[in-house]
């Protein structure tokens with residue numbers, strides 16, 4: 480491991496940046512619309528199952544690889560398994576991270592538009608229907624979503640070009656706690672709405688008749704997406720961890736907080752969905768149609784709305800810098816690019832692909848493959864296929880190929896209080912549970928196999 484490699488400065492910084500990577504649009508935007516389209520309670524339950532049974536062990540697996548090698552995804556696998564096909568995981572991660580960055584920036588761009596609209600109280604529109612229509616008007620303009628996607632990526636550039644500690648860590652330390660607090664306020668507000676009971680029933684009462692292989696696949700994709708898992712994002716971040724960072728504890732805190740934030744977002748959204756008589760299965764625009772109605776019905780709505788979208792924008796930024804770091808670490812480690820040059824390459828690629836995604840809700844809405852727009856396709860392929868596939872390969876690699884002494888000493892280094900049974904349980908999940916679960920969900924969910 481090179482001596483000069485950057486490291487996160489403090490323990491709090493490690494938590495704030497990993498949680499900052501995990502918490503973002505995945506929780507506030509993607510979770511509610513996926514849960515809404517996949518039956519609510521049952522989806523949440525399966526999601527939680529995947530987070531704890533597959534998620535935490537695979538987070539640990541990424542941490543082990545990253546901290547042990549101190550390298551980017553591609554470099555890490557080349558060092559650990561020279562000349563073997565395992566290196567392919569690195570390329571898979573880099574491809575997926577670019578696809579995700581592209582469509583993610585579009586939604587992050589929507590938050591910028593909504594900060595702007597909040598400042599003018601949505602142009603004075605106050606009827607629920609009028610507020611719901613705002614999104615369609617915005618998407619149909621084409622140039623506005625495009626402009627915001629590019630502006631968002633330029634913000635992202637400004638931070639990634641400055642490097643690990645200065646940019647990423649400082650922002651996350653302040654933003655994450657604030658985001659959490661404001662979500663609590665909105666939960667309380669939604670719980671007082673007339674549709675609260677119906678909303679909570681939808682979210683928390685599983686209706687098992689709705690569980691299909693497709694629902695399980697979507698819940699697995701959601702768990703991976705939300706935990707930033709499966710493409711080496713956490714390998715890259717943990718390459719900046721110090722030897723003192725406790726891996727198991729960090730993984731546990733990260734997974735728990737991330738899931739908590741998704742549930743809180745659900746508690747904010749679903750009571751409002753039923754109060755305003757909307758369709759929970761409205762798809763990607765669901766959250767953007769509902770939030771303005773929630774805020775504009777609160778006293779001081781303009782301020783709450785602006786603050787919320789501002790924080791959501793920052794939360795998205797802490798996630799996109801973690802995606803970008805994958806390609807940047809790769810280019811700087813492997814090709815000796817300067818940080819600036821790597822950041823520019825990353826940004827330009829994302830602007831080109833992101834533009835196609837941005838127009839998917841307007842001019843390019845008829846460009847479909849298998850019934851999905853470019854935006855929908857990037858999301859589906861990366862979240863439901865590439866991430867779980869990457870996660871499966873990473874767990875097999877750490878469970879079966881990597882020297883078990885390395886695994887033990889990373890998870891439970893000398894002097895640490897991590898009991899041996901925890902290490903054993905994690906290794907067991909990595910060897911048997913995670914690969915089998917992922918393979919089964921794949922075979923059934925993609926319709927490759929059925930009873």
Ligand code: TRP
Nearest residue numbers: 501503504505704705707712798
């Ligand atoms: N987890 C983030 C969110 O929920 C998105 C994200 C950041 C991500 N880095 C990632 C998803 C790496 C997959 C892989 O918003």
